[in-house]
Amino acid sequence: MSDRPVIGITMGDAAGIGPEVIVRALAHDDVHDVCRPLVIGDAGRLRKAMEIVGSTLELHTVDSPADAHFKRGQIECIDLGLIPDDLPWGKVSSVAGDAAYRYIAKTVELIEAGELDAICTAPLNKEALHAGGHIFPGHTELLAHLTGTEEVSMMLVTPKMKVIHVTTHVGIIDAIARINPGLVTRTIERAHETLARAGNDNPRIAVCGINPHAGENGLFGYGEEDEKIVPAINELRQRGWDVEGPLPADTLFFRAGRGDFDCVVAMYHDQGHGPVKVMGLEAGVNVTVGLPVVRTSVDHGTAFDIAGKGIADERSLIEALNQAVELASRRTVAA
CATH class of the missing domain: 3.40.718.10 (Isopropylmalate Dehydrogenase)
Incomplete structure (x- = not known):
């Protein structure tokens, strides 16, 4: 179905649970039934996450959304190659913080060029983001800055x-x-x-x-x-x-x-x-209201205490993807 919106999924902080929940979420066939998911992140880190959770998915790296296959059983990834192989799980890293910023910046470029329909973000770590030289309180303010938006609001949807x-x-x-x-x-x-x-x-x-x-x-x-x-x-x-x-x-x-x-x-x-x-972290979705682009997110953090253990729950990311699909579809109709 070519009418499924293309959703850019930013990998978030590579030392947190973002890579794991992405891999788990994209193993669900119903996710692919409603959208065309594209990860903007680091292929090497996703492979490590796939090993940790025992995933049998195929990882396919692309240079642009136009190159992606968008089919079940695959993870499509624009690989920025910013994460070293030996980055530890569950620890604050300036490298991971800088990479998290660059994933978002790349995704904003793609959506402003009309190559994506919405953004769905895995969690970043604010301390790591600051250590990487990007002084923003969080995703909401960072996206407002990158899109030149003066004022936005955070809405939690359950x-x-x-x-x-x-x-x-x-x-x-x-x-x-x-x-x-x-x-x-x-x-x-x-x-x-x-x-x-x-x-x-x-x-x-x-x-x-x-x-x-x-x-x-x-x-x-x-x-x-x-x-x-x-x-x-x-x-x-x-x-x-x-x-x-x-x-x-x-x-x-x-x-x-x-x-x-x-x-x-x-x-x-x-x-x-x-x-x-x-109500439960798996039930909540974070929506940034007021941006010129559709952006949803998981409503949980990087969970450094369980990162790399293969036990992270993907349900909030699935809900965030579904919400991104709904908002992107309505925005297209409204336009």
Whole structure:
């Protein structure tokens, strides 16, 4: 089927579980039924991962997506050849950090040239990325930089709920300082646009407060909810949007889990990540909202403690690939 989107899979940090989960995921025939996966990474490292997990797949290296066969039983790889054979598993490496950056940069080049339909990223390690000379908090900010995008949002997608974040990789004090009505408004707008693109024209969006009990009418905090969140909600309600809040996060996530809302707006990283990860890392997918390209990711880290042991779980990557297929297909239709 030539209409299957071509998904570029970046290998992530070569010292982590990325190579293993890629090999395991691409052994599933149903992945190949819905997309044409192409790994941008290191062929030698993938071979080592194949040995570790006992894979019988064939590894096929190519110079461009046009050279790939895209068939079951094969892993297609653009080999950048950046990883030495003796790179240890499970240890921070500046070489692996630099390589992780270069995989992403190459993938962005390919998608901007029209050779890929979406990006799906295996995990990178922030310490290694910095050691390699690339000072970004994570994939989200790195991709924004490479695509020249001024502002993006992180959305976590699970079977039970979607959570978008107003702030992400900053300390809690800096996060509170950064939150303002304009940023809250733009974050909700990105959530609304994403949900509408998925076919939900009037999504129910719930907004978390910052303080316990969403401030409880000024009892907790210094009026942050009234100052930073309420003006944004009022503006969007005037457009006729179904936006509720600010609400206490502890009860809001319970309500979202039972289906009361289509999306939750979290104010800071752990407020949104904690409830999602309680559901299980294999269930979550990270979607970068606001980029000019479709990008999804696993919702777990490099897991250095189990890297190289052949026990990493591929289900989050499979979910991320499926989400990339859905978003890429809808984007093509919308275009």
